[in-house]
Amino acid sequence: MAARSVNLAVIPGDGIGPEVVAEGLKVLAAAAGDDLSVATTEYDLGARRYHATGEVLPDAVEAELRGHDAILLGAVGDPSVPSGVLERGLLLRLRFAFAHYANLRPVKLYPGVATPLADRTPEDIDMLVVREGTEGPYAGMGGVMRKGTPDEIATQDSVNTRMGVERVVRYAFAKAAERPRRHLTLVHKDNVLSFAGDLWQRTVREVGAEYPQVTVDYCHVDAAAMFFVNRPERFDVIVTDNLFGDIITDIGAAVTGGIGLAASGNVNPEGDFPSMFEPVHGSAPDIAGRGVADPTATVLSAALLLEHLGLSAAARRVEAAVAEDLQVRAKEGGERSTAQIGDDLAGRVAGQG
Amino acid sequence: MAARSVNLAVIPGDGIGPEVVAEGLKVLAAAAGDDLSVATTEYDLGARRYHATGEVLPDAVEAELRGHDAILLGAVGDPSVPSGVLERGLLLRLRFAFAHYANLRPVKLYPGVATPLADRTPEDIDMLVVREGTEGPYAGMGGVMRKGTPDEIATQDSVNTRMGVERVVRYAFAKAAERPRRHLTLVHKDNVLSFAGDLWQRTVREVGAEYPQVTVDYCHVDAAAMFFVNRPERFDVIVTDNLFGDIITDIGAAVTGGIGLAASGNVNPEGDFPSMFEPVHGSAPDIAGRGVADPTATVLSAALLLEHLGLSAAARRVEAAVAEDLQVRAKEGGERSTAQIGDDLAGRVAGQG
Numbered sequence: 127m128a129a130r131s132v133n134l135a136v137i138p139g140d141g142i143g144p145e146v147v148a149e150g151l152k153v154l155a156a157a158a159g160d161d162l163s164v165a166t167t168e169y170d171l172g173a174r175r176y177h178a179t180g181e182v183l184p185d186a187v188e189a190e191l192r193g194h195d196a197i198l199l200g201a202v203g204d205p206s207v208p209s210g211v212l213e214r215g216l217l218l219r220l221r222f223a224f225a226h227y228a229n230l231r232p233v234k235l236y237p238g239v240a241t242p243l244a245d246r247t248p249e250d251i252d253m254l255v256v257r258e259g260t261e262g263p264y265a266g267m268g269g270v271m272r273k274g275t276p277d278e279i280a281t282q283d284s285v286n287t288r289m290g291v292e293r294v295v296r297y298a299f300a301k302a303a304e305r306p307r308r309h310l311t312l313v314h315k316d317n318v319l320s321f322a323g324d325l326w327q328r329t330v331r332e333v334g335a336e337y338p339q340v341t342v343d344y345c346h347v348d349a350a351a352m353f354f355v356n357r358p359e360r361f362d363v364i365v366t367d368n369l370f371g372d373i374i375t376d377i378g379a380a381v382t383g384g385i386g387l388a389a390s391g392n393v394n395p396e397g398d399f400p401s402m403f404e405p406v407h408g409s410a411p412d413i414a415g416r417g418v419a420d421p422t423a424t425v426l427s428a429a430l431l432l433e434h435l436g437l438s439a440a441a442r443r444v445e446a447a448v449a450e451d452l453q454v455r456a457k458e459g460g461e462r463s464t465a466q467i468g469d470d471l472a473g474r475v476a477g478q479g
Numbered sequence: 480m481a482a483r484s485v486n487l488a489v490i491p492g493d494g495i496g497p498e499v500v501a502e503g504l505k506v507l508a509a510a511a512g513d514d515l516s517v518a519t520t521e522y523d524l525g526a527r528r529y530h531a532t533g534e535v536l537p538d539a540v541e542a543e544l545r546g547h548d549a550i551l552l553g554a555v556g557d558p559s560v561p562s563g564v565l566e567r568g569l570l571l572r573l574r575f576a577f578a579h580y581a582n583l584r585p586v587k588l589y590p591g592v593a594t595p596l597a598d599r600t601p602e603d604i605d606m607l608v609v610r611e612g613t614e615g616p617y618a619g620m621g622g623v624m625r626k627g628t629p630d631e632i633a634t635q636d637s638v639n640t641r642m643g644v645e646r647v648v649r650y651a652f653a654k655a656a657e658r659p660r661r662h663l664t665l666v667h668k669d670n671v672l673s674f675a676g677d678l679w680q681r682t683v684r685e686v687g688a689e690y691p692q693v694t695v696d697y698c699h700v701d702a703a704a705m706f707f708v709n710r711p712e713r714f715d716v717i718v719t720d721n722l723f724g725d726i727i728t729d730i731g732a733a734v735t736g737g738i739g740l741a742a743s744g745n746v747n748p749e750g751d752f753p754s755m756f757e758p759v760h761g762s763a764p765d766i767a768g769r770g771v772a773d774p775t776a777t778v779l780s781a782a783l784l785l786e787h788l789g790l791s792a793a794a795r796r797v798e799a800a801v802a803e804d805l806q807v808r809a810k811e812g813g814e815r816s817t818a819q820i821g822d823d824l825a826g827r828v829a830g831q832g
């Protein structure tokens with residue numbers, strides 16, 4: 127059988143980004159096996175490039191990225207760059223330009239992983255957060271007037287369109303329909319953010335009519351944040367606004383063992399644009415270059431990438447390798463370097479091949 | 480010595496509201512002792528009144544409330560009332576009309592209280608969240624166009640004024656300066672919400688110059704949400720936006736034993752308007768009328784009320800009574816009714832008098 131080939135754009139980025147991406151690629155290669163050839167092109171974007179050239183994301187680079195099948199990103203950011211420059215200029219720009227409206231964030235406690243929660247087991251925490259990725263408070267709308275005076279006013283506008291809400295809601299219903307529990311929770315704050323909340327509620331109700339097999343409920347974001355800690359078993363699939371999703375998925379990362387394990391996919395389900403996969407963690411400049419970063423979140427993001435490309439079996443192999451590795455860690459302890467963890471994971475994936 | 484007298488408006492509200500408020504008043508009376516006479520006026524507001532008369536908060540009632548020294552509120556809300564009607568029409572209206580810009584939410588783990596976090600002790604969790612209470616995304620600004628069509632757009636505008644931000648930031652610095660650790664953290668999302676974030680950052684920097692004894696740092700709201708779970712000891716005083724404060728204080732409630740213990744004060748520090756004290760929990764219609772609600776959050780809110788009125792010794796007595804009661808609960812277990820807990824707390828407060 128002729129190998130399928132995938133053109134992958136790789137943005138290693140800053141800090142620990144390059145270290146974890148190297149391991150992500152190692153495991154991806156192992157998972158690809160003979161059925162898939164992964165051709166990678168590296169793009170130097172992030173703090174280094176910004177300092178060297180003043181550029182964040184040249185239009186020509188965006189156009190090149192657009193030509194790829196998918197993007198794997200490590201992490202961008204450094205304290206030396208003003209807050210927001212890379213986030214808005216690179217990450218959000220790509221999410222918006224490539225219509226990454228389904229920001230997928232599994233929140234799953236793997237066996238053996240230490241959770242800060244007492245008495246919680248993997249049965250209790252297994253959800254999928256589908257965070258809207260292209261609008262809401264992230265739209266960048268708003269402004270400031272009378273800046274620097276006692277009369278200054280700064281506004282920040284959340285923009286929610288029926289089109290934007292409906293496509294992510296529909297995606298979330300489809301995901302929920304595939305899971306054993308078939309339950310979807312809308313998380314919002316409709317008692318206060320009434321205009322946006324009403325649009326989300328109506329859209330969930332209307333799209334939900336097409337999915338009679340999926341049960342639906344609603345939860346205010348403040349209550350949801352609390353339930354992530356004291357009733358996580360309450361959730362299966364969650365669909366939510368861009369900002370609420372940002373916040374609750376970090377709680378999700380915390381309760382499932384920390385940001386070192388949290389994966390994400392910025393997905394354009396139609397495939398009109400390349401989807402982008404990245405660990406939820408940042409560039410962690412304090413530990414960069416020492417080979418101590420945990421590449422697991424990047425490896426799990428690579429599994430999401432494989433799944434997105436339709437290579438479900440390969441995705442399952444990567445996840446299974448991670449699950450095994452985490453259990454071995456729990457039993458044997460011991461410190462491994464970033465590269466050793468990557469080697470071990472790649473070995474396990476190959477072994478299952 | 481002539482007794483000082485306080486005119487307290489009481490809004491028992493719906494569900495368990497009246498039950499917990501009765502106990503709050505009991506403990507307040509015990510704490511007042513001979514130095515303080517508390518005159519209460521009850522206001523029938525909430526779901527019952529809304530259904531009976533269609534009224535949420537008549538102007539005349541608002542004007543009457545204004546004439547009081549403080550307000551004690553139980554909880555309003557019922558599933559039979561459309562989402563937001565009572566929240567916006569009553570709670571937020573009072574917070575805005577009475578300039579409750581300092582929404583005080585202590586996040587404190589009491590000895591003996593079961594936290595869902597493993598291996599955490601009271602030393603780890605003792606913070607004060609100062610949530611802005613009068614603007615931000617709660618302003619109610621925004622709108623909808625092309626409603627019900629595929630082209631619908633709903634906006635929700637966060638409004639942040641220098642005046643509004645500065646007054647709460649100044650209040651938070653003053654609170655931080657009074658505490659042993661003297662540390663203040665600004666929680667925001669300035670890398671995405673750049674207009675508002677910049678105003679908050681500048682204001683904290685400028686007001687901070689007046690408080691050289693207070694150390695200051697900044698934390699993105701998503702990271703803060705995570706740290707509430709896995710590094711709560713990181714925080715002392717937090718100052719934050721209305722919506723971020725809503726979300727993180729519910730995580731705070733979760734990690735300190737649940738919403739049954741979380742107190743809040745909607746404070747107008749200048750005393751131009753009555754401040755309002757309320758438990759963070761809702762009306763819990765599912766357990767209403769059975770005498771099983773825990774009145775502790777209301778009692779702790781009453782302690783905040785005493786503190787606000789300058790009756791610090793009485794406030795300390797109430798807190799000490801709660802702390803003792805929680806330790807006895809932990810040791811002896813046993814179910815007590817709402818009224819029994821109130822009686823026990825009132826007895827302890829009187830005993831310390």
Ligand SMILES: CC(C)[C@H](C(=O)O)[C@@H](O)C(=O)O
Nearest residue numbers: 213214217372406670671701
């Ligand atoms: C870096 C930042 C812009 C980003 C976000 O807020 O979406 C990050 O927190 C995330 O969750 O991917």
Ligand SMILES: CC(C)[C@H](C(=O)O)[C@@H](O)C(=O)O
Nearest residue numbers: 317318348566567570725759
């Ligand atoms: C009821 C609701 C409007 C309110 C809020 O969002 O402020 C509540 O959640 C709170 O925290 O007091």
